[in-house]
Amino acid sequence: MVSIRFHGRGGQGAKTASRIAGTAAFLEGFTAQDSPLYGAERRGAPVSASTRIDRKPIRERGVIARPDLVMIADASLIPDPSARVLEGVDERTVVFVNSPLAADQARAQFSIPGRVTTLDLTGIALEHFGKRGAISALLGAVAGRLAGLRQGSIREAIARELTDLGLAPPVIERNQTVAARCFEAVQPVELDVGARQAMAVAQLRAPTYEPPTKGTAGITAGPNSAIRSMSGWRTFRPVLNPELCNGCWLCFANCPEGAITIKPDGKPAIYYPHCKGCLDCVEVCPTDAMTVERETEAANNT
Amino acid sequence: MTWEPHIFKELHQIPREEHVFPGTPLCAGCGGLESLRLASKVLGSRVVYINAAGCFTNLASFPFTPLDASWLYTTMGSAPAGAQGVRDALDVLIAKGRLPKDEDVKVVVLAGDGSTYDMALSSTSGAITRKLDFYYFCYDNEAYGNTGVQLSPSTPYGARTTTSPCSVQHPAGSTQEKKDIFEIWRAHRPPYMATVSPRFPLDLEEKFARAADYPGPKLFLAFAACPTGWLFDPAYTPDVARLAVECGIWPLKEAINGEVTHTYVPKRRPVEEYLKLQGRFRHLFEPARQEEAIKHIQDRVDSYWEKVKA
Numbered sequence: 182m183v184s185i186r187f188h189g190r191g192g193q194g195a196k197t198a199s200r201i202a203g204t205a206a207f208l209e210g211f212t213a214q215d216s217p218l219y220g221a222e223r224r225g226a227p228v229s230a231s232t233r234i235d236r237k238p239i240r241e242r243g244v245i246a247r248p249d250l251v252m253i254a255d256a257s258l259i260p261d262p263s264a265r266v267l268e269g270v271d272e273r274t275v276v277f278v279n280s281p282l283a284a285d286q287a288r289a290q291f292s293i294p295g296r297v298t299t300l301d302l303t304g305i306a307l308e309h310f311g312k313r314g315a316i317s318a319l320l321g322a323v324a325g326r327l328a329g330l331r332q333g334s335i336r337e338a339i340a341r342e343l344t345d346l347g348l349a350p351p352v353i354e355r356n357q358t359v360a361a362r363c364f365e366a367v368q369p370v371e372l373d374v375g376a377r378q379a380m381a382v383a384q385l386r387a388p389t390y391e392p393p394t395k396g397t398a399g400i401t402a403g404p405n406s407a408i409r410s411m412s413g414w415r416t417f418r419p420v421l422n423p424e425l426c427n428g429c430w431l432c433f434a435n436c437p438e439g440a441i442t443i444k445p446d447g448k449p450a451i452y453y454p455h456c457k458g459c460l461d462c463v464e465v466c467p468t469d470a471m472t473v474e475r476e477t478e479a480a481n482n483t
Numbered sequence: 484m485t486w487e488p489h490i491f492k493e494l495h496q497i498p499r500e501e502h503v504f505p506g507t508p509l510c511a512g513c514g515g516l517e518s519l520r521l522a523s524k525v526l527g528s529r530v531v532y533i534n535a536a537g538c539f540t541n542l543a544s545f546p547f548t549p550l551d552a553s554w555l556y557t558t559m560g561s562a563p564a565g566a567q568g569v570r571d572a573l574d575v576l577i578a579k580g581r582l583p584k585d586e587d588v589k590v591v592v593l594a595g596d597g598s599t600y601d602m603a604l605s606s607t608s609g610a611i612t613r614k615l616d617f618y619y620f621c622y623d624n625e626a627y628g629n630t631g632v633q634l635s636p637s638t639p640y641g642a643r644t645t646t647s648p649c650s651v652q653h654p655a656g657s658t659q660e661k662k663d664i665f666e667i668w669r670a671h672r673p674p675y676m677a678t679v680s681p682r683f684p685l686d687l688e689e690k691f692a693r694a695a696d697y698p699g700p701k702l703f704l705a706f707a708a709c710p711t712g713w714l715f716d717p718a719y720t721p722d723v724a725r726l727a728v729e730c731g732i733w734p735l736k737e738a739i740n741g742e743v744t745h746t747y748v749p750k751r752r753p754v755e756e757y758l759k760l761q762g763r764f765r766h767l768f769e770p771a772r773q774e775e776a777i778k779h780i781q782d783r784v785d786s787y788w789e790k791v792k793a
Contacts, residue, residue, distance in 0.1 A: 191510070192711065224510040224711045313716065347643060347762070349769040406506030406547040414511055430494040434684040435721050437517035438505045447495075455505035459512030459710075460718035 182235040183328050183374055184245045187320070188266045189254030190414065192224040194317025197342055198252065199230035201321025205330045205338035206234040214239050225414040225457055227264035234328060248274060249374050251295070252324050254302070254316060256280045257413035259291045270295045273373040277323060279303060279316070284368065298327070300367045303416065307475070309359045313416050318343065322360035323367045332364055407455065411438070415458030415476045421451055425470035432462035432471065486737075486746040488689040497688060498524040504549040508541045512717025514724055515539070515622030515707030517681035519593070522620060522703065525691035528552050529588045531569050535562035535603060537595030538629040539622065553588075560602040562592045563610035566617045591618040596637035597627045599704075600662050611671040611700040618694065619702045624709035625661070632712040636662040639732075640783070641776050642763045644712070649766040655776040656766060660783070665704060669738050673700040677737040677746075680706040682724035686735055686746055697739070706733045714762020726757040731784045734791070745791060754781045 185202060189195030196217040203215030217230040231245040247269045256278050258264040270276060274295035278287045281301040288297040302319045318339045325335040336357050343353045421432075426448055433441045433449050440455035441462060451462075463471040491497070502523035509516050515538065523530075530552035534542065536559045543554045557565040570590045576582035594603060599621040607619065626644050627633040633646040634657060643649055643656035668676055674697035679687040687705075694701045708724045710717040727733035728749055735747040755777060758764040767773045 224512075224717065226508055226510075347649065347766055349765070404504035404549050404551045406543075406549040407504040409506040409547065411506065430497065434494055434497055434521070435517065435681070437509075437511075437513050437520065437681075437720070438507075439501045439503065439520055440505055443499050452505075457511035459720065460716075461512055461517075461720050464718045465721045 182233055182237075182239065182241075183250065183372060184248045185232040185234070185250045185252060185324055185328060186245045186248040187230040187232070187252045187254070187324070188258055188264060189228050189320070190224070190258065191226045191228050192315065193228075193254045194315030194320060195228050195252070195254050196230045197315065197317035197346065198254070198320035198324060199232045200342050201317065201335065201338045202324040202328065202330070203232045203234070203338075204341055205321070205325050205334040206232075206328070208334040208337055209330060211236060212239050218244055227258055227261060229264075232324070245269070247271075249372050250274070250324065250327055251276045252320055253278045254320055255413075256282075256287070256291065259293070261413060267293065272296070273375075275327060275370045275372055277327060277367070279320070296370050298368045298370045300363060302363060305359060305363060305366075309355070318356035318360040319363045322364040326364045326367055326369060327372065329372070332361060335360065335364065410454040411440075411457045412454055415456065417458050417460060417473045418453065418456065418476055419451060419458075419460055419463050419471050420474050421449065422470045422472065423448060425468050427468050427470070429467060431465045431467065435461050435465045437461065485748075486744050488685060490692045491685040491688040494685065497521070497684060500524065502526070502528050502530075502551055503542075504551070506547060507549045508544060509538065510709075510711045510717070512710045512720040513538075513707070514681050514709060514720050515595075515624060515705060517720070518622060518679060518687065518705035518707060519620065521681060521684050521687050522679075522691050522705070523550075523552075525688055525695075526589060526591060526618070529586070531555060531588055531590050533557060533562045533565040533569060533590065533592045533617075535559050535592065535594035535598040536629075537598055537622075538624070539593050539595065540629060542593075559594075559598040561606055562594050562598060562603055563606045563615070563617070563619070566590045566592050567610055567613070567615050570615055570617060589618060590616070591620055593620050593622070595628065595707075596621060596623040596625060597635045599623070600636040600664050604667075607668075608671065611668065611673050614699050616698045617700060619700065620705065621664075621703065622705050622707040624707040624712055626709070626712050628709055628712045634659075637664070639780070641758070641767055641780055642713075643766060644763070654766070655773055655779075656763070665702075665736075665738075668702050669741055669743070671700075672741045673702060674698070674740055675737070676702040676704075678704045678706070678733065678735055680724050680728050680733060680735060681708070682721050683728065683735060683747065690737055690746075693737075712763070714765070715760055719760055723757070723760050726752070726760065730754045730757040731788055732757055734787070748791075751784070751788065754784055 187195040187199045199215045203213040206213040211234050214233040276295040278299045279302040280299045284297045287299050302316045441449045503520040528551045532554045625637045634644045638657045639661040641655045647657040649656045675694045677690040708720045731751040736745045
């Protein structure tokens with residue numbers, strides 16, 4: 182059995198990619214299973230999905246604890262402990278990272294124990310579609326290639342899944358073409374699907390209870406969400422050119438996050454750790470003082 | 484008679500102080516969060532938010548909160564009942580002299596459209612009838628958003644949701660009309676009601692400031708453009724919010740003791756401009772144009788504004 186676990190951010194298409202891989206396998210006569218991890222389906226939040234492919238009926242259910250292949254749509258998720266991207270990954274696991282970095286570099290930078298292969302899917306999508314959007318077809322095609330599926334079945338699976346989502350035929354066709362390019366471009370790494378050493382993944386820990394007087398102090402504290410960094414959510418960042426800014430405050434009024442503050446001189450300033458990269462400020466700016474820059478991994482921490 | 488703002492006349496009057504802080508896990512480009520952030524600038528920090536389950540559940544996910552005010556979480560159907568309890572407790576404390584009257588706090592219900600239009604309707608009706616002194620802030624994204632965008636009574640005709648897909652029987656998607664919750668509220672004659680849009684920040688701030696003069700139930704229906712559920716790039720949240728008003732789909736109005744005033748009368752661009760921006764209406768244009776459905780939506784808007792003029 183081939184077990185593939187997908188990780189991405191809501192809106193990137195990790196769930197659909199897992200369906201594309203599952204459907205393509207099904208079309209080739211395999212038994213297949215694909216399911217996203219249930220959670221609030223919020224754009225930008227960590228999302229995970231599992232695909233299992235086998236010749237025999239699949240009895241296993243649930244989230245894949247020991248994947249043969251991990252597909253990472255967004256490298257900024259790797260250091261996020263809540264996303265649990267590298268859980269169950271050992272030196273035999275193949276890990277695909279959507280990143281412009283070379284495989285060795287990505288492996289070193291993110292301390293990935295498995296065998297790594299990379300491709301800059303976001304870059305390819307931007308080049309061909311001209312705007313940010315889901316990379317489900319691309320990610321699904323790469324997963325299919327790494328799992329040893331045929332290009333024809335992936336093409337058909339993309340058509341089926343994207344039609345289900347209500348996309349128009351020309352859009353689907355473009356997705357198929359770009360996905361085929363990714364299928365060709367990715368450096369395949371042979372999967373090692375042999376039996377895995379059983380590993381205790383689930384541990385039951387009895388919680389220690391504190392008396393309410395001691396335990397609830399944190400709840401009554403002030404607005405503490407501001408200590409969290411939202412930088413990992415961004416694909417693009419808005420950049421303010423102060424010389425073009427006319428100080429109208431429209432960006433300040435329209436920032437849903439409150440990431441734009443007004444300086445004492447009346448001009449706005451963006452605080453990047455609070456910016457989710459929605460780019461509403463760019464859209465409302467009447468003087469084009471706001472421009473857009475592609476987020477690079479190195480810049481993701483600020 | 485044209486409506487004039489008394490307090491908020493230019494953007495530089497928007498308070499710089501924040502009361503809804505960054506760091507929430509809500510979607511990037513959330514129109515509901517934007518409306519709440521602007522509203523909180525007028526409401527201040529002496530507030531108890533009574534939050535019905537919905538997208539805003541994610542506002543305060545333990546151990547983090549973006550609010551410098553108090554927050555109480557309820558089921559989808561019982562936020563106004565929760566507000567009643569909190570208001571009563573505050574009144575008792577004031578009566579007993581344990582809380583000085585000038586340190587009173589505002590009680591604000593936060594609820595999505597699923598709660599407002601659907602599950603909490605009886606609880607709300609009861610609270611208005613009892614003349615409960617509270618603000619009701621509804622972030623209306625026209626679907627059950629937090630669970631993955633299912634049809635709600637607020638979903639308009641022609642929109643595609645996961646439970647109203649476009650099918651052979653229903654090529655236009657949702658066949659229901661959006662429930663007119665404003666009129667349901669207005670039938671109760673509450674002292675203050677308004678619709679607001681985050682792309683019209685001064686109108687929004689002005690209405691929240693005015694509402695402070697009216698003790699009793701106060702409704703705010705906030706247009707919550709939803710990039711996730713309506714399938715558009717988050718950068719277009721301001722455009723979608725602006726076009727909803729400019730096309731006449733989301734009328735900006737207030738009602739004082741049931742007397743309606745439109746606070747902005749748009750020139751009314753064709754609804755198509757608004758529909759075309761969003762993936763949830765894409766099936767009306769591709770692969771074949773559904774002329775009848777588009778005309779139906781335009782006609783509903785036209786007949787609304789004809790009644791306004793009359």
